[in-house]
Each structure stands twice: as C-alpha cells, then as structure tokens.
Amino acid sequence: MAKIHGGQVIARALVAEGVDTVFALTGGHIISILDGCVQEGIRVVDVRHEQAAAHAAEAHSRLTGKLGVAVVTAGPGVTDAMTGVANAFYSNTPMLLIGGRHLKRQELMGGLQEMDHPRMFHSITAWAGTAWETNRLADHVAHAARAAFAGRGGPVFLDIPMDVGLDMVEEAEVHWPSDYRSNQPRMAGPESLDRIIGELSRSTRPVLFAGGGFDPSGAAALQEIAERLHAPVYVNSRARGCLPYGHRLLGNHSRSAAFAGADLVLGLGVDWDFRTGYGRKINPDAIVIQIDADPAKVGWNRPAHIGIEADPAAVIGQLAGVADRLQGDPVWADEIRALEAARQAELEEQATNNASPVMPQRFGRDVSEFFGTDSIVSVDGGDIVSTTARWLQISNPGHVLDPGPFGTLGTGAPFAIAAKIAFPERRVGIVFGDGGFGFNAMEYDTMIRHGLPIIGVMGNDGVWSNIKTFHRAFYPDRLVATDLGVQRYDRMVEGLGGYGEFVTDPGEIIPALERAEASGLPALINVHLAETVRMSSNYSQ
Numbered sequence: 226m227a228k229i230h231g232g233q234v235i236a237r238a239l240v241a242e243g244v245d246t247v248f249a250l251t252g253g254h255i256i257s258i259l260d261g262c263v264q265e266g267i268r269v270v271d272v273r274h275e276q277a278a279a280h281a282a283e284a285h286s287r288l289t290g291k292l293g294v295a296v297v298t299a300g301p302g303v304t305d306a307m308t309g310v311a312n313a314f315y316s317n318t319p320m321l322l323i324g325g326r327h328l329k330r331q332e333l334m335g336g337l338q339e340m341d342h343p344r345m346f347h348s349i350t351a352w353a354g355t356a357w358e359t360n361r362l363a364d365h366v367a368h369a370a371r372a373a374f375a376g377r378g379g380p381v382f383l384d385i386p387m388d389v390g391l392d393m394v395e396e397a398e399v400h401w402p403s404d405y406r407s408n409q410p411r412m413a414g415p416e417s418l419d420r421i422i423g424e425l426s427r428s429t430r431p432v433l434f435a436g437g438g439f440d441p442s443g444a445a446a447l448q449e450i451a452e453r454l455h456a457p458v459y460v461n462s463r464a465r466g467c468l469p470y471g472h473r474l475l476g477n478h479s480r481s482a483a484f485a486g487a488d489l490v491l492g493l494g495v496d497w498d499f500r501t502g503y504g505r506k507i508n509p510d511a512i513v514i515q516i517d518a519d520p521a522k523v524g525w526n527r528p529a530h531i532g533i534e535a536d537p538a539a540v541i542g543q544l545a546g547v548a549d550r551l552q553g554d555p556v557w558a559d560e561i562r563a564l565e566a567a568r569q570a571e572l573e574e575q576a577t578n579n580a581s582p583v584m585p586q587r588f589g590r591d592v593s594e595f596f597g598t599d600s601i602v603s604v605d606g607g608d609i610v611s612t613t614a615r616w617l618q619i620s621n622p623g624h625v626l627d628p629g630p631f632g633t634l635g636t637g638a639p640f641a642i643a644a645k646i647a648f649p650e651r652r653v654g655i656v657f658g659d660g661g662f663g664f665n666a667m668e669y670d671t672m673i674r675h676g677l678p679i680i681g682v683m684g685n686d687g688v689w690s691n692i693k694t695f696h697r698a699f700y701p702d703r704l705v706a707t708d709l710g711v712q713r714y715d716r717m718v719e720g721l722g723g724y725g726e727f728v729t730d731p732g733e734i735i736p737a738l739e740r741a742e743a744s745g746l747p748a749l750i751n752v753h754l755a756e757t758v759r760m761s762s763n764y765s766q
Contacts, residue, residue: 227395227396228393228394228395228396229393229394229396229399230257230260230261230359230390230391230392230393230394231257231258231261231359231362231385231389231390231391231392231394232256232257232258232259232260232261232262232390232391233257233260233261233264233265234261234359234360234362234363234394234399235258235261235323235362235363235366235385235390236258236261236262236264236265236267237261237265237363237401238362238363238366238367238401238402239262239265239267239292239294239366240265240266240267241363241401241402241403242291242292242366242367242370243291243292244267244291244292244294245266245267245268245291246267246268246269246270246285246294246646246647247262247267247268247269247270247282247294247295247296248270248271248272248277248278248279248281248282248285248293248294248295248296248639248642248643249269249270249271249272249278249295249296249297250271250272250273250274250275250278250297250298250302251271251298252297252298252299252302252325253298253325253337253387254298254299254302254325254326254327254338254387254390255296255297255298255299255302255323255324255325255385255390257387257390257391258296258323258325258385258390259296262296268646270642270646270671270675271671271674272639272642272668272671273665273667273668273670273671274305274665274667274668275295275297275298275302275303275305275306275309276305276306276308276309276635276639276664276665277309277635277638277639277642277665277668277671278295278296278297278306278309278639279295279297279306279307279308279309279310279312279313279320279322279639280309280312280633280635280636280639280640280643280665281293281295281639281640281642281643281646282294282295282309282313282320282321282322282643283309283312283313283316283318283320283380283640283643284603284626284636284639284640284641284642284643284644285320285643285646285647286313286318286319286320287316287318287463287623287626288601288623288624288626288643288644288647288648289647292319292320292321292370292373292374293318293319293320293321293643294320294321294322294323295309295320295321295322295323296322296323296324297322297323297324297325298324298325298338299324299325299326299327299337299338299339299340299342299384299387300337300338300339300340301338302324302325302338303322303324303325303340303342303345303384304345306322306324307345307346307349308633308635309322309633309639310322310346310349310350310380310382311349311631311633312628312629312631312633312636313379313380314349314350314379314380314631315629315630315631316437316462316463316628316629316630316631317377317378317379317437317438317519318378318379318380319370319373319374319378319379319380319381320373320380320381321366321369321370321373321380321381321382321383322380322381322382322383323382323383323384323385324342324382324383324384324385325338325384325385325387325390326340326342326355326384326385326386326387327339327340327386327387328386328387328388329357329386329388329389330388342355342382342384343355343382343384346382349380350379350380350381350382351372351373351375351376351378351379351380351381352368352369352372352373352381352382353381353382353383354368354369354382354383354384355383355384355385355386356383356384356385356386356389357386357389358389359389359390359392359393359394360394360398360399360400361400362385362389362399363399363400363401363402364400364402365383366383367402367405367406368405369381369382369383370405370406371405371406371407374406374407375406375407376518376519377437377438377494377517377518377519377522410535410536410538410539411518411534411535411536411539412535412536412539412540412543413516413533413535413540413543417531417533417535418540418543418544418547420531421491421514421531421533421540421544422544422547422550422551424489424512424514424530424531425454425489425491425544425551426550426551426552428454428488428489428512428553429488429553429554429557430486430487430488430489430557431454431456431487431488431489431490431491431553431557432456432457432458432459432483432484432487432489432490432491433447433450433451433454433456433457433458433459433490433491433493434458434459434460434480434490434491434492434493434495434501435447435458435459435460435461435464435467435493435494435495435537436460436461436462436464436492436493436494436495436496436501437461437462437463437464437494437495437496437629437630438493438494438495438496438517438518438519438522438537439460439463439464439467439493439494439495439537439538440463440494440536440537440538441463441464441466441467441538441622441623442538442622443467443493443537443538443539443541443542444466444467444468444622445545446538446541446542446544446545447467447468447493447541448467448468448472449545449548450541450544450545450548450551451468451474452474453548453551453552453553454551454552454553455474455553455554455555455557455558456474456491456553456557456558457474457476457479457483457557457558457561457562458472458474458475458476459475459476459480459483460475461495461500461501462627462629462630463622463623464493464494464622465619465622465623465624465625465627466619466620466621466622466623466624466625467622469598469620470598470617470618470619470620471618473558473562474558476561476565477565477569477615478564478565478568478569478572478615479561479564479565479568480506481502481506482561482564483561484502484506484507484508484511485506485507485508486508486557486560486561487507487508487511488508488510488511488512489511489512489513489514490507490511490512490513490514491514491516492513492514492515492516492517492529493516493517493537493538493540493541494516494517494518494522494537495515495517495522496522496525496630497525497526497527498526498630499630500630503526503527504526504527505526505527507527512530512531513527513528513529513530513531514529514530514531514532514533515527515529515531515532515533516532516533516535516537516540517532517533517534517535517537518534518535518536518537519534520534572586572590572615572616573590575587576589576590576591578731579731579732580731580755581729581730581731581753582686582729582753582754582755582756583684583728583729583730583731583734583752583753583754583755584731584754584755584757585608585609585612585684585754585755585757586612586616587731587734588609588612588613588684588731588734588752588754589609589612589613589614589615589616590616591731591734591735592613592616592656592682592734592738593613593616593617593618594618594735595734595735595738595739596617596618596619596652596654597618598618598619598620598621599619599620599621599651599652600619600624600651600652600653600654601619601621601624601626601641601644601648601651601652601653601654602617602619602624602625602626602653602654602655602656603626603636603637603638603640603641603644603653603654603655603656604625604626604627604628604637604655604656605628605634605635605636605637605638605640605655605656605657605658605661605662605664606634606637606656606657606658606659606660606661606662606684607634607658607660607661607689607690607691608658608690608691608757609656609657609658609684609686609690609754610627610656610658610661612684613656613684614627626640626641626644634658634660634661634664635661635664635665636665637655637656637657637661637662637665637681638655638665638666638668638669638671638672638679638681639665639668640655641653641654641655641672641677641679641681642668642671642672642675642677642679645672645677645678645679646675646677652680652742653677653679653680654679654680654681654682655679655680655681655682656681656682656683656684657681657682657683657684657749658683658684658685658690659683659684659685659686659687659709659711659712659714660689660709662681662683662714666714666717669681669717669718669721669723669747669749670721672723672747673721673722673723673746673747677747678742678744678745678746678747678748679747679748680738680741680742680748680750681718681747681748681749681750682734682738682749682750682752683714683749683750683751683752684752684754685711685712685714685751685752685753685754686711686753686754686755686756686757687708687709687710687711687712687756688707688708688709688756689706689707689708689709690756690757692707693707693708711753713727713751714749714751715727715749715750715751717749718747718748718749722746723746723747723748723749724740724741724744724746724747724748724749725748725749725750725751726740726741726749726750726751727751727753728750728751728752728753729752729753734750734752737750738750
C-alpha cells in the first residue's frame with residue numbers, strides 16, 4: 226500500500242464529506258493541505274485576505290448545504306479569519322476553518338507564528354481543536370463535520386501542525402470514517418403536532434415567521450401552510466425567498482402591525498433579538514409557538530407557549546402533510562395586505578424622484594428591478610442595504626446573502642465569489658454601501674483572476690450614514706470619523722482589470738448595470754447618492 230502525506234488525508238476526508246471547493250490564502254504552514262486538495266480534485270479558490278476566505282466558506286455552505294471550508298496559515302492567517310468565523314457562528318452556518326500550526330516538534334519553543342489557536346475559538350465555534358497525529362486526521366475532519374451540522378449548525382475550527390500535515394503515513398494505517406453524523410431531521414412528536422394543529426385551527430389572526438434557523442428546503446411546505454391558513458408570512462436571513470416576490474401573503478413593511486394584531490405567532494427558527502424587537506412587539510395575549518433545532522433559542526426574550534426542539538423545516542413539512550385539517554379566514558390577511566399596499570405606494574412615489582445625487586428609494590427600486598427574481602444577491606452595508614432589501618425581488622430560498630445578526634461589513638465580495646463558484650450560470654450581484662466596500666475591496670482582484678463576472682453596485686453617499694445618525698443624536702456639535710467623501714471606487718476596479726462606471730443620473734442606473742453585465746468582467750457601478758438624515762438607529766432599539 227502506498228504512503229500519502231497528511232495533507233492528502235485531510236483532502237480525502239473532505240471529499241468523503243462532499244467538499245469540492247475550498248477557499249484559501251496560501252502560507253507555508255498549509256502547503257501540504259493545499260497540495261492534497263489539488264491531488265484529490267478539490268478546487269482551491271485563493272483570495273486576498275483570510276477574512277474573505279472564511280466569509281466565502283460560510284456563503285458556500287448556505288448556498289449548497291455542504292460543509293464550507295476555508296484553509297489559512299498559522300498565526301495572523303488564523304486571527305485574520307476570526308471575524309468570518311464569528312459571523313458564521315451568529316448566523317448558525319456549518320463551516321470548517323482549517324488553520325496551519327507551528328511544528329509539533331517545536332511546541333513551546335517559540336517557533337514561527339507559534340500560537341495556541343483553539344483557545345481563541347471556544348466562544349465562537351461549535352468545536353475547536355488540534356490534530357496531533359497524521360493517521361487520525363480523517364477522524365478529526367469527521368468529528369469537526371459532525372459538530373458543524375449539530376443543532377442549527379455552526380462553524381468549527383481545526384488546526385494542523387505543519388509536520389503533522391507533511392508527515393507520510395501508510396494508507397492502511399488511516400482510519401477512514403463513514404456514516405459519522407446524523408442524516409435524519411428531528412421532527413415533532415404526535416402529541417406536539419396535535420397541539421400545534423389545534424392552536425392553528427382556533428386562530429383567526431395567525432402570523433408565520435421564518436428566520437435564520439429555518440432551512441430553505443421547507444419553502445414549499447411553508448407556502449402551503451400559509452395559503453391554507455391565509456396567514457401573513459415574514460422572513461429574514463436565510464429564509465428570504467421562501468415565498469416568491471409578490472406573493473399576496475408575503476409581508477415586507479407590515480411586520481410590527483401584524484405582530485401587534487396577531488392572536489398566534491408561529492416562529493420557525495427565529496431569533497427574538499434586536500432585528501425583531503426582542504419579541505416585545507407581539508400582542509401580549511397572542512399564543513407563541515416556537516420551533517427550533519437549538520433549544521437555547523426557544524423562549525429567548527419572548528415566552529413560548531408551545532416550544533419544541535426540532536427541525537423547523539421538517540415540522541412545517543409535517544404540518545403540510547395534514548394540511549386538510551387547517552383552514553383560515555382571508556379577512557385578516559386582507560387587512561395586512563392593505564397596510565402593505567399603502568406603504569408600498571408611499572415608497573413607489575419616493576422612488577419616482579429624478580434628483581441628482583440619486584435618492585435611496587430610487588436606487589433600491591432600480592437596482593432591484595435589474596437583478597429581478599432569479600439572481601443571487603449579496604448585500605454589504607448599512608442604510609442603503611436596508612433600503613434596497615425592501616425592494617429586492619429575489620424569489621429563490623437563500624439567494625439573498627446578508628451577513629446575519631452579527632452585522633459584519635465586508636461580506637459582500639466573498640459571499641458573491643462563493644455564489645458564482647457554486648452557480649456559475651446564475652447572475653450574481655453585490656449591493657454595497659461605500660463603507661462596506663472598503664473592507665474587502667481587493668477581492669475584486671480575486672474575481673478577475675478567477676474569471677468571475679460579478680456585478681457590484683454601490684450606493685455612495687460619502688458617509689457612515691447609520692453612525693452619523695447615531696453620533697448626531699448624542700453629540701451634534703462634534704461629529705467624529707463619520708465622513709468618507711464620495712470617492713471614485715469604480716476606478717479602483719477598472720485599475721485591477723474590471724469594469725467600472727460612476728453614475729449621478731438616476732435614469733442611468735439600469736443602463737449602466739446592463740453595460741456592466743455586457744462587459745463580461747467583474748464590475749462596479751458606483752452611484753452617487755444624496756446624503757439623507759435618519760431619526761432612528763438600531764442601537765436605540
């Protein structure tokens with residue numbers, strides 16, 4: 226039997242897990258792992274910053290359902306990736322960060338970039354550890370994958386000493402695990418299911434809300450139950466797109482009013498956090514049913530009258546299987562629909578504004594019209610992303626890639642890179658704020674080197690708008706570090722070999738995006754926005 230090196234063992238274990246792509250930034254400590262990936266047929270997408278590698282691995286997992294993997298070198302390579310891991314942790318995304326580590330035989334001797342990495346990751350991973358033996362590397366990959374997919378899912382970290390990766394081992398000495406993690410969704414028991422059906426049957430004003438813990442595989446069942454109950458539906462995070470754009474029950478502007486008037490709220494993988502007003506906007510007399518794969522989320526900030534630890538997508542599928550037992554009244558849905566229509570009419574009127582610089586609602590409407598229903602769109606910013614998100618028409622589950630509750634800037638480019646790698650035939654776009662663009666702007670070089678024609682569009686008002694609003698509320702006479710100036714970021718992209726335009730006329734937004742797509746190059750359309758003053762901030766909720 227032939228000998229193989231540790232990097233090949235890791236790569237072969239990743240292939241067994243279904244991994245076909247890793248995102249990496251090269252370094253001496255990980256050369257055996259990258260070599261192993263090439264030998265085992267895994268695509269290596271090299272990026273310009275380790276944070277981007279981790280973000281891309283998260284997006285790859287969210288889009289494909291497979292384990293997303295990033296590989297980074299020791300010391301600063303690992304620490305650079307920590308923000309991406311933290312983002313995946315708060316978004317409940319299964320992903321694996323593999324880090325290089327100093328030589329095992331130089332432990333505690335002050336070797337190059339010597340660091341005990343796992344200790345840093347314990348609060349932001351489902352598991353973190355070190356593999357000390359070459360013949361057990363496949364076991365460690367299997368253990369990491371098992372932890373990553375447990376419960377809602379989350380990131381894991383494994384570091385590999387350089388000599389463990391380089392050492393040779395007989396293939397026969399390697400234990401190759403199989404069938405090592407759960408492959409059946411956890412469902413509600415018969416008694417729990419009957420209780421849910423009973424409450425839904427008695428409800429006259431139900432609301433369905435699917436969040437970051439809802440697997441998009443449950444989209445069809447969610448729509449079926451909503452239509453049977455005539456229940457308004459609200460979605461956020463990875464659940465966006467579970468109902469198609471324009472569906473009569475899909476709410477966009479009316480969630481607070483629906484919560485206040487509801488007599489029942491069915492929460493499917495939701496977080497009662499700052500994005501949802503901590504659950505306090507729900508009618509205090511409403512029945513709350515909460516289903517989550519993570520029991521720690523059930524009853525968090527808002528009591529759950531029926532709280533079930535189960536896979537929300539699986540349970541909504543169970544309900545769809547007995548949908549004939551459910552029947553609702555359209556009157557409630559019609560009331561909410563009227564509120565939606567009134568608010569949408571207000572926004573439509575604002576979006577007709579032909580002013581230059583461009584007004585945010587006009588930007589959001591036109592950008593969303595261009596991307597349509599079938600694109601994959603990564604969003605990276607604050608105010609302009611919040612505005613545009615209300616216009617986006619994306620109708621495929623999981624195809625709006627937002628950073629989730631951690632609110633990380635810099636996800637836009639790496640998320641889009643992962644999307645274009647996973648779905649090369651799809652139109653992939655990024656909606657940037659000018660602040661968010663600055664974090665991983667050099668990933669345009671990655672797009673160009675790998676031939677990924679991603680279409681970026683920036684709402685550029687030259688300020689940190691959300692922070693300026695917040696700062697103005699407290700210290701109106703001393704605004705510090707709030708202004709960036711309207712810069713020609715499009716020229717940066719052009720300088721790297723991409724396509725760029727600067728737009729000041731709102732009538733040119735869609736034509737410029739069409740020219741960007743026709744170029745066949747990674748592109749950035751830089752739209753000069755009017756600076757607007759907001760009177761509230763997420764910090765005050």
